[in-house]
Amino acid sequence: MEHVLEVQSVTKKIDNKTIVDSLSFHIKRGEILGLLGPNGAGKTTTMRMIVGLASITEGDIFIEGHSIKTNFKQAISKVGVVVEAPSFYPFLSGYDNLKYYARMAKGVTVERIKEIVELLGLEHAIHKKTKTYSLGMRQRLGIAQALLHRPSLLILDEPTNGLDPAGIREMRDYLKKVARHEGTAILVSSHLLAEIELMCDRVVIIQNGKHIKTYDITEKSAQEEITFIVGDAEKAAQVLGKEFEGAPIRVKDHALFIQMKEEDIPSVVKALVSYNIDLYYIYRSKQSLEDIFLEATGGNIIE
Ligand SMILES: Nc1ncnc2c1ncn2[C@@H]1O[C@H](COP(=O)(O)OP(=O)(O)O)[C@@H](O)[C@H]1O
Ligand SMILES: [Mg+2]
Known part of the structure; x- marks a missing residue:
């Protein structure tokens, strides 16, 4: 099964208020998916709902093909979750906290603890008492704990809250490592664009409980915008509009912005030259997630 998580037209109503509205998305094995939206989204x-802490009003959620409604036990056995800032026994070491937790989980061996400690780069801190840990280290230990039983889906709610930029970068690096090494599908929520863009492969943008856009960060070429600085941009837009039917072209002063593939640049240049249009510069101007977010939401909900 390629989709570890499948959210199918899920709706959540509380007292007649629709909080989540027919939301659908999926996560593939080894993929990091960001759930992005302002506070209250x-x-x-x-x-x-995915971890069974809230009931589903309509729709269903499948984890490794198991419905959370009809096959809860099997579905939830594949999930690791860090919903709030993780708490530990402060006077125990990180290692003893993991060992203590492992006793409650099925089939977690000492080897597995060692493997996870190494994967998350916790070796240097693991024998220190957790009360000495920074927030970033506590987050890391919480994620280690959630991964001990080899879940195929890891869920992190706003994991970067309160972390400094260095901490966020570290988290991104070790989450990518986890996704790659263990094939874990990771769902991360955030209300911060820049963080999610750095951390995820794909982003589902929601607003008022509705799915408004999916953005594939790994599929860069599809989002690529090439800028041409020309003598007569209006004329150039006319010419290219005819030559490359349907190509999204914007004009501003002497700049022509075209969403296109890089390999089509030579034919645009030829067309411009053949119509005697002066060409000064060509450069790539990738649309940022922020542009896409603003475009999709009407530009009024960034926090
Ligand atoms: N138990 C609840 N009862 C009533 N309203 C709730 C409850 N839980 C969440 N909400 C409302 O649902 C909306 C979405 O909340 P939440 O899922 O916490 O958003 P986010 O995590 O994106 O900030 C908010 O308007 C919140 O006030
Ligand atoms: Mg929240």
Whole structure:
């Protein structure tokens, strides 16, 4: 099964208020998916439904093909979750906290603890008491704990809250490592664009509980915008509009912005030259997630 998580037209209503509205998305094995939206968009509620902490009003959620409604036990056995800032026994070491937790989980061996400690780069801190840990280290230990039983889906609700930029970068690096090494599908929520763009492969943008856009960060070429600086941009737009039918072209002063593939640049240049249009510069101007987010949401909900 390629989709570890499948959210199918899920709706959540509380007292007649629709909090999540027919939301659908999926996560593939080894993929890091960001759930992005402003505060109150419904991210936490969606995650609570995925782990069975909140009931589903309509629709269904499948984890490794098991319905959370009809096959809860099997579905939830594949999930690791860090919903709030993780708490530990402060006077025990990180290692003893993991060992203590492992006793409650099925089939977690000492070897597995060692493997996860190494994967998350916790070796240098693991024998220190957790009360000495920074927030970033506590997050890392919480994620280690959630991964001990080899879940195929890891869920993190706003994991970068309170972390400094260095901490966020570290988290991104070790999450990518986890996704790659263990094939874990990771769902991360955030209300911060820049963080999610750095951390995820794909982003589902939600607003008022509704799915408004999916953005594939790994599929860069599809989002690529090439800028041409020309003598007569209006004329150039006319010419290219005819030559490359349907190509999205914007004009501003002497600049021509075209969403296109890089390999089509030579034919655009030829067309411009053949119509005697002066060409000064060509450069790539990738649309940022922020542009896409603003475009999709009407530009009024960034926090
Ligand atoms: N138990 C609840 N009862 C009533 N309203 C709730 C409850 N839980 C969440 N909400 C409302 O649902 C909306 C979405 O909340 P939440 O899922 O926490 O959003 P996010 O995590 O994206 O900030 C908010 O307007 C919130 O006030
Ligand atoms: Mg939340």
